[in-house]
Amino acid sequence: MKNIKAHDLKYTARALRRNMTKEERHLWFDxxxxxxxxxxxxxxxxxxIVDFLIPEARIVIEIDGSQHYTEYGLEQDAKRDERMRRMGMTVLRYSNDEINNSFDGVCLDILKHLKDKGVDTVSVDIDCQSTENDPHRRFVSS
Structure with a gap:
């Protein structure tokens, strides 16, 4: 979640959508x-700018890289999370490591929060496993 001047938000959000991190692409496409x-x-x-928003459930999903685990990053995230909670949002934070190594667990956790909010997602068959051969993914392995 980045705090940016209002007039730049539209363009910054557009650029961030075009340049998602590997972990953001994985969670989005898969x-x-x-x-x-x-x-x-x-x-x-x-x-x-939040990484992902599920408006119907009032859920914000953030994927945290290493910069979020510095003293400053943790402090800033806590302030932003509190602001989001005051707006009635539930903030779910997952580390890059969780996305890369515990993807099924992340998916199940999100589904649990959606269910707890009374949001029905059973109409779509979802496989939490990676689909690296999906031609729509811009996945770059490291």
């Missing part, structure tokens, strides 16, 4: 895009 609810990528929200 899971979130397949949900039967609307999921917004790099959505502007109260002066910030």
């Amino acid at each position: 899971f979130l895009k397949k949900l039967s609810v609307t999921v917004n990528r790099q959505k502007q929200l109260e002066g910030y």
Whole structure:
């Protein structure tokens, strides 16, 4: 979640959607895009850009790289998360490591939160496993 001046948000969000991280692409193409609810990528929200927003459930999903685990990063994330919670949002944070090594667990956790919010996602068959051969993915292995 990045705090950016209002006039730059639209263009920054667009650029971030075009240049998603490997982990953002994985979560988007292999899971979130397949949900039967609307999921917004790099959505502007109260002066910030959140990685993913599920408006119907009021859920924000953030994927955290290493910069989020510095003292400053943790402090800033806590402030932003509190602001989102005051807006009635549930903030789910997953590390790059969780996306890369526990993808099924991340998917199941998101589904649990959707179910807890009364949001039905059973109308779509979702396989939490990676689909690296999907031609729509811009996955670059490292």
